[in-house]
Amino acid sequence: MSTFNMDKIETVYICHPFGCDPHGNAERVRKISRWFAQQGYLPLAPHIYLAQFLDEATEREVAMALCRRLITLADELLVFGEPTEGMKVEIEEAERMGVPVVHVVWGPQCSRPETGCLGAVLDEGTT
DSSP, rough: OOOOOOOGEEEEEEEEEOOOOOHHHHHHHHHHHHHHHTTTTTOOOHHHGGGOOOTTTTTTHHHHHHHHHTTOOSEEEEESSSHHHHHHHHHHHHHHHTEEEEOOSSSTOSOOGGTTTTTHHHHHHOO
């Protein structure tokens, strides 16, 4: 990872499906987060963090409350995939707090150059 100015790090909230496949989705979020960290961003990835001490099935409301708080710390909320009900709550919170919401598009049609290779990162598992 290259050296960068810690005062200039942009914080991005990773908004990604979770409950339908907790283990697989957490692995995808780890790859996405690693890629963003390598680019000099601070990824906020509750899929990785909260799952260490909260149970999705029995403590969902606690998890969602913590996610809403994490969103307030972000410079942007990045949406990966078709929004689930939980993701819609996160998107609504970001919009309410004035945090820009960016829907990440996979492939060459992506409008954000820094996210253009994420499809390859997820498909090949390389970072």
